[in-house]
Amino acid sequence: MFFVSIASQGSTKLILQMQKMALAGIRVLEIAGLAPAPFCGMILADFGAKVVKVDRTRTSMTVDVQARGKRSIALNLKTSEGATILKKLCSQSDVLIEPFRKGVMEKLGLGPEKILQENPKLIYARLTGFGQSGPYAEAAGHDINYLAISGLLSKLGRQGENPYAPANLLADFAGGGLLCAVGIVMALFERSRSDKGQVIDANMVEGAAYIGSFLWKSQNLGLWNRPRGQNLLDSGAPFYETYKTSDGKFMAVGALEPQFYEELIKGLQLDSLKLPSQMSFSDWPEMKKIMAETFSKKTQAEWCKIFEGTDACVTPVLSLDEVSSHPHNKERGSFITDCQGEISPRPAPLLLRTPATPSLTRDPFIGEHTESVLREYGFSKEEIAKFQAAGIIECNRAKANL
């Protein structure tokens, strides 16, 4: 983002300055992985870091949908030359993100001991499912498995139903990608004092558990001591629930505090004198039936009108197609549209002086920037041609021109 500042010292000077995003100047290498590591890299890129994604060679199609603002190089790490290239890139970078299970980087000769020896200032972020030690460290797994081992999954789901994983949001993205990015930023901050890098053992079991700290810490409050799906915040309570409307849409109700609950009852036009008290657990199933019946009588738009401007904590459940045009999100510009017309969430949080300025151009093709990145990191044209001829790298310039 550019802004103009005018300095007057006899004559008026027009100075064009590049506004610095929070992570401007930070060089990140992200080895291509499934979902959490790409998200981590995207956060860093959104906030201004220069992120280079290290893709595999001989992969024509990418399934990475989180490559926003990154450049891609295609590098065969299973060749000694490929590993040497990565080492050289690491020696000039601030951060390396690796997405494999324990031992894979060591097998490639790219473990942290070796890499940090050459660049002791590097932040070497390892984003795994189970961490770098323990009996599961080398096992394959996905979000649902990490969530299960974290303990959180046992708490998620409706009464009488099996535990339910909310897409792959909790372990992969919250406990994995996001916390890994937090770790990287903290390590960068610490490096500014110590001048030293470090290894980050980010993993989704512990990350998800940490995200769920409230569940552990609030057990003594009596919030979670009933079976799954019968508690205050896990779809047990009638006033913390979703309800279907007459047009097949849904409303979300979060009227926890008594004063807000009162407004909910008022909006639903129920007679509070004829209802059990809000916290009568045994009456919750019956209360849910009454509320479900009531909500089913009007459309979502009608309920929105009724609850608009109240503190009843009732909101429409919006679809992904609807969010960007909702008046609240629209006014704040909470969603962005890229050059291909795709809508996605604006990076959060909003740093008011140095906001993230996400790239709106298309994602890179695999290997689109191999040549330019290697040149930037000091490889000669001749070396690049040699690597390319030997299949150690791929430069996909043709696709870049499409």
Ligand SMILES: C[C@H](CCC[C@H](C)C(=O)SCCNC(=O)CCNC(=O)[C@H](O)C(C)(C)COP(=O)(O)OP(=O)(O)OC[C@H]1O[C@@H](n2cnc3c(N)ncnc32)[C@H](O)[C@@H]1OP(=O)(O)O)[C@H]1CC[C@H]2[C@@H]3[C@H](O)C[C@@H]4C[C@H](O)CC[C@]4(C)[C@H]3C[C@H](O)[C@]12C
């Ligand atoms: C969208 C789907 C993904 C959903 C996310 C899912 C729910 C998750 O939970 S993601 C989190 C997964 N876990 C982790 O990230 C934790 C840490 N990582 C791991 O534990 C493992 O990496 C692993 C278990 C995730 C994968 O194990 P794997 O054995 O495959 O890998 P590693 O042991 O880590 O080793 C990697 C090997 O590769 C070598 N390597 C790596 N880079 C290079 C390189 N540049 N050069 C050379 N070699 C390289 C490395 O050395 C290792 O080698 P060795 O093994 O010899 O040591 C998507 C999930 C599945 C997708 C679908 C699927 O792919 C089929 C279709 C494909 C098609 O193209 C598109 C449609 C698909 C249907 C596709 C669609 C979606 O993308 C998926 C459903």
